[in-house]
Amino acid sequence: xxxxxxxxxxxxxxxxxxxRLARAGYDLLLVARREERLKELAATLSREHKxxxxxxxxxxxxxxxxxxxxxxxxxxxxxxxxxGYGKHGPSHEVAxxxxxxxxxxxxxxxxxLMMAFLPRMIARKSGTILNIASIAGFQxxxxxxxxxxxxxxxxxxxxxxxxxxxxxxxxxLSLCPGPVPTExxxxxxxxxxxxxxxxxxxxxxxxxxxxxxIRRGRRVWIPNWFVRTCIRLEALVPMSIIVYFAGxxxxxxxxxxxxxxxxxxx
Numbered sequence: 001x002x003x004x005x006x007x008x009x010x011x012x013x014x015x016x017x018x019x020r021l022a023r024a025g026y027d028l029l030l031v032a033r034r035e036e037r038l039k040e041l042a043a044t045l046s047r048e049h050k051x052x053x054x055x056x057x058x059x060x061x062x063x064x065x066x067x068x069x070x071x072x073x074x075x076x077x078x079x080x081x082x083x084g085y086g087k088h089g090p091s092h093e094v095a096x097x098x099x100x101x102x103x104x105x106x107x108x109x110x111x112x113l114m115m116a117f118l119p120r121m122i123a124r125k126s127g128t129i130l131n132i133a134s135i136a137g138f139q140x141x142x143x144x145x146x147x148x149x150x151x152x153x154x155x156x157x158x159x160x161x162x163x164x165x166x167x168x169x170x171x172x173l174s175l176c177p178g179p180v181p182t183e184x185x186x187x188x189x190x191x192x193x194x195x196x197x198x199x200x201x202x203x204x205x206x207x208x209x210x211x212x213x214i215r216r217g218r219r220v221w222i223p224n225w226f227v228r229t230c231i232r233l234e235a236l237v238p239m240s241i242i243v244y245f246a247g248x249x250x251x252x253x254x255x256x257x258x259x260x261x262x263x264x265x266x
Contacts (some may be wrong), residue, residue, distance in 0.1 A: 001051065003027045005069070005076045007060055007113070008083030010037040013180060016207035018045065018053075020247050022209060024078045027052040029073050033059050033082070060109040061101075064160060066116035075124070078214060079117050081110045081154075082132045086147030090252060099146045106150035109130050111157065114172070118165065122250050125169035126244060131158045135222060138231050139239075142247035151176075155220070162219055174220045177206050178227045198249060 008014040010032035018030055022045040030038045035057030042053035046113050056072055058065055060083050084106040087098045114129055121127025137143060137151030155174050162172035179200050201223045210225045222228040234242055 002077040003029070003075070004078035005029045005031065005073050005167045006080040006082055007031045007134075009041070010034040012030060012082075013177070013203045013210075013248045014080070014082040015041060016167055016203035017082065017210055019051045020204075020207040020211050021078070022049040022051050022053065025049070025051065026078070028116075029054045029076070031056045031058050031060065032055060033067065042230065052257045059259060060113065060188065061104045065109065066112040069113065074150060075120055076117065077126070078128045078130065080132070080210075081113055083109065084132065084150075085264075086144060088144055088250065089148075090143065091145045094146070102146050102150050106147070107153045111152060114157075114161065116159075118170065121170045122168045125171045128171075128209060128217075129158075129172045130145060131172065131174050132210075133158065133176045135176050135178045135227060135231055137176060139242045141236060141245050141250060142243065143252050144250055148246075159219065171217050171219075173218060175210050175213060176220060176222045176231075177201050178224060179223070181208055199226050202226075 002025070004026045005043075006018050006021075006028065007012050007019050007032035007230075015031070018028055018041060022028060028042075028045065028051065028183050030053065032038055035055060038055035038057065043057050045051060045053045054072075057069060058128065060066075062068075071142075085102065087094045087102065089174070091099070105154075110131060110216060117127070117129065121129075131154050133154040134148075134151040136148040137146070137153075137155040140152075141148040153165075155176065158174040165172060174225045179198055201204055206223055209221055222231055
């Protein structure tokens with residue numbers, strides 16, 4: 001049976017993708033810090049789909065995380081780099097640890113896992129790495145400045161490395177969803193009410209699209225036709241206008257503005 005590794009598998013897109021790949025017959029190694037959640041999911045998937053599901057409680061930002069995961073997993077047909085988070089708000093008000101943590105998890109840890117598994121995939125001339133990016137990676141977003149920058153890194157890195165390794169039978173793909181109602185909003189300190197006109201995509205639909213990407217070898221994919229169209233049209237619009245509307249799409253947190261007004265001396 002094919003084998004897939006999924007980081008950030010305890011919730012959201014990672015959880016949905018684990019369910020989709022199990023349904024397709026993949027053995028799984030599920031990775032996240034919340035090991036108890038992983039064990040519950042593993043038991044369900046093993047029972048329902050008769051696949052082997054192992055779990056690994058691991059903080060992928062740890063300095064030895066890539067080595068530990070490689071030692072535990074050995075080879076894998078698919079590696080999904082899904083672990084990541086964002087923080088919403090004025091950049092100077094976001095905690096320093098949160099800002100640098102986004103870079104460590106969304107960029108550094110993802111790069112470490114990619115580079116750990118790529119040599120083995122290239123040696124056997126097969127394998128797929130699926131990186132979960134975001135439509136945030138296509139333009140700078142005020143109030144989500146660090147997060148959007150990290151996703152731009154993920155998108156750029158994935159496209160470049162895919163061009164390098166495709167001739168070896170290995171693919172590096174980028175799934176770029178728009179808003180997906182998950183635990184992301186609570187951690188980011190935002191909510192799904194922002195940009196109400198912007199279509200939401202479920203974690204389950206993202207998982208379906210991701211599985212399609214893996215089977216087809218689609219380099220970059222944006223779930224939802226309307227969102228894809230908006231991103232394509234950005235090429236025709238000046239950057240100043242793109243940044244303006246990006247900032248309006250995810251405006252600054254109202255509660256922080258209210259707090260700032262209360263703190264302003266009369």
